[in-house]
Amino acid sequence: EQWQPNSEKGDATWEPQFLLKPYVLKGGGTILYAPPKEFKSYISMLIAQSVNSGCNLLGECMYTNSLFVNLERSPSSVRGRLARVNRALGLAPDSELHMFHARGRSLRSLEAPLARYIAQQNIEFGVLDSLSRTGSGSLIKDEDINPIIDILNRLFPSWLAIAHTPRASSDHPYGGIFWDAGADLLLQLKTQKKGEHKIGLSLTVSSANDIALPPPTLFEADFSEGFSFHHTSTRHYPDLAGIKSLVMAEDILLYLQGLDTGCATATQVFTELGYNRANVASLFSKDPRFTLVRKSPKGAFYGPASTPQKALDNTPPL
Numbered sequence: 001e002q003w004q005p006n007s008e009k010g011d012a013t014w015e016p017q018f019l020l021k022p023y024v025l026k027g028g029g030t031i032l033y034a035p036p037k038e039f040k041s042y043i044s045m046l047i048a049q050s051v052n053s054g055c056n057l058l059g060e061c062m063y064t065n066s067l068f069v070n071l072e073r074s075p076s077s078v079r080g081r082l083a084r085v086n087r088a089l090g091l092a093p094d095s096e097l098h099m100f101h102a103r104g105r106s107l108r109s110l111e112a113p114l115a116r117y118i119a120q121q122n123i124e125f126g127v128l129d130s131l132s133r134t135g136s137g138s139l140i141k142d143e144d145i146n147p148i149i150d151i152l153n154r155l156f157p158s159w160l161a162i163a164h165t166p167r168a169s170s171d172h173p174y175g176g177i178f179w180d181a182g183a184d185l186l187l188q189l190k191t192q193k194k195g196e197h198k199i200g201l202s203l204t205v206s207s208a209n210d211i212a213l214p215p216p217t218l219f220e221a222d223f224s225e226g227f228s229f230h231h232t233s234t235r236h237y238p239d240l241a242g243i244k245s246l247v248m249a250e251d252i253l254l255y256l257q258g259l260d261t262g263c264a265t266a267t268q269v270f271t272e273l274g275y276n277r278a279n280v281a282s283l284f285s286k287d288p289r290f291t292l293v294r295k296s297p298k299g300a301f302y303g304p305a306s307t308p309q310k311a312l313d314n315t316p317p318l
Contacts, residue, residue, distance in 0.1 A: 019051050019125055019158055021060040022205055022214040026158055028184030029149070031131070033163040033173040038191050039201060039221065040162045041072065041129055045085045046229065047160060048127040049097050055089045057229065059217075064158070066125040067098040067118065069110075073129075075101040084227035098123060111151055118155060126155060130162035131173075149182035160187075171206070171248055171275065180274060184209045192239045197224035200237030207276040216240075248275055249287055256303050263293040263303030 017026040024030050024047065032047075034040050045068060046058060054063030070078050078101065083093040098121055102110050107128070117123070131148060152159045161183075163173035171188065173180075180186060186207040192200040204216040218240055220232040234240060252269055256262060264272075266281040284290045284302040291305045 016210045017062070018060065019062050019064050020047055020058060022211065023047060023059065023185065023187055023203065024051065024125070024158060024160055025184050025210070026062065028158060028209070029152060029182065030160040030185040030187055031163050031173055031183040032160060032187045032189060033165055034189035034191070035165050038189055039199060040189060042081065042085070042221065043189060043201070043203070044068075044127050044129055044160060044162050045078075045081055045097075046088065048125070049082070049085050049089060049091070049095070051125050052097050053089065053091060053095065055091070057089055058219075064124045065098070065122050066127065067100060067121070067123045067156075069100045069102070069107075069114070069126060069128045071102055071105065071107070071129060073103065075099075075103075088227055088229040107148060107151055111155065114155055124157050126152070126159045128152065128159065128161040130164070132164050145182065171251060171273075173274075180207060180276075183207075186276075190240055192237045194220075194237065198222050200232060200240055202237075202240040206279075213279075248279070249283060249289060251275075252280065252283070253289060253304055261301070261303075263301040265299035265301055267299060 018024060019026050032040055032044055048066050048068045049055070050058050050061050051064050052066035054061055068078075078099065082097055082099075086093050086095045098117075100110070100114060100117065118126070152161060165171070165173060173186070185205055188202075188204045188206045190202040190204070194200060199221045201219045201221060202216050203219070205211075205213055207213075218232050218234060218237060220230055220236065222228045222230075251273060252275070255269065255273060256264060266277050266284060269275060269280045270277040284292075284300070289305055290302045293301045293303045295301070
């Protein structure tokens with residue numbers, strides 16, 4: 001049979017490899033998330049064609065045959081975007097990218113034809129636009145999320161999928177925490193407009209397996225003469241400097257202030273808000289806006305620095 005347990009040795013030579021460093025792990029899945037209308041489709045196509053063509057504009061790249069799955073837009077509009085992306089990457093406008101257009105169809109219903117095309121064309125990397133169009137329910141329950149991750153893992157050795165964010169917060173994908181568990185990388189996109197034609201973009205790996213979190217990278221998209229895309233700095237887009245940690249801290253402070261106890265553990269914050277638990281624990285221990293309220297067998301409880309200690313349970317302090 002295909003699936004059989006066996007005894008394995010550890011591989012001391014193994015190191016994580018990237019299709020596009022640091023955004024796409026070879027053999028892994030990435031979820032790119034941002035609010036609606038925040039340039040996610042352009043970024044995902046830039047990533048798809050970068051990997052497909054071996055272009056290093058966004059980062060160090062490993063050439064890999066790639067497929068863009070479009071569940072959102074008309075084929076003609078996507079082809080128009082591809083021409084712009086090609087120019088931005090220094091390619092001929094009519095350079096090709098494998099595409100699968102199925103606007104209005106669910107990912108589950110497309111698995112069989114996708115699998116056939118992927119096998120025929122030797123596709124190793126897939127980009128899905130988007131998770132909200134997969135036809136898998138509310139995207140909150142485990143039974144909505146896990147089947148989507150399973151399909152992506154069955155179809156593609158490596159993949160990236162677009163997710164929207166909830167209205168209340170732009171710092172995690174909309175839906176349950178199993179998006180975080182199912183993806184190897186969570187990639188947060190933030191934008192800042194500059195005039196009529198320019199947009200600054202911050203790409204931040206907010207959660208990752210097997211690698212340390214890299215610093216954010218800033219780019220500028222310029223629509224003044226067609227479309228161009230290049231690296232930039234916080235000097236040109238100051239609103240993107242430190243925006244992730246600022247928003248996360250403020251979001252957690254509001255959450256804590258709304259609790260009857262006024263405090264919570266890093267695990268509780270992860271469960272309720274979706275922020276990476278290690279990042280929350282680091283924020284609690286280092287940011288002066290938070291203070292340790294009490295330790296118990298349930299964990300270390302933190303609250304806003306001005307919050308007095310409140311009774312959490314009947315467990316004596318450690």
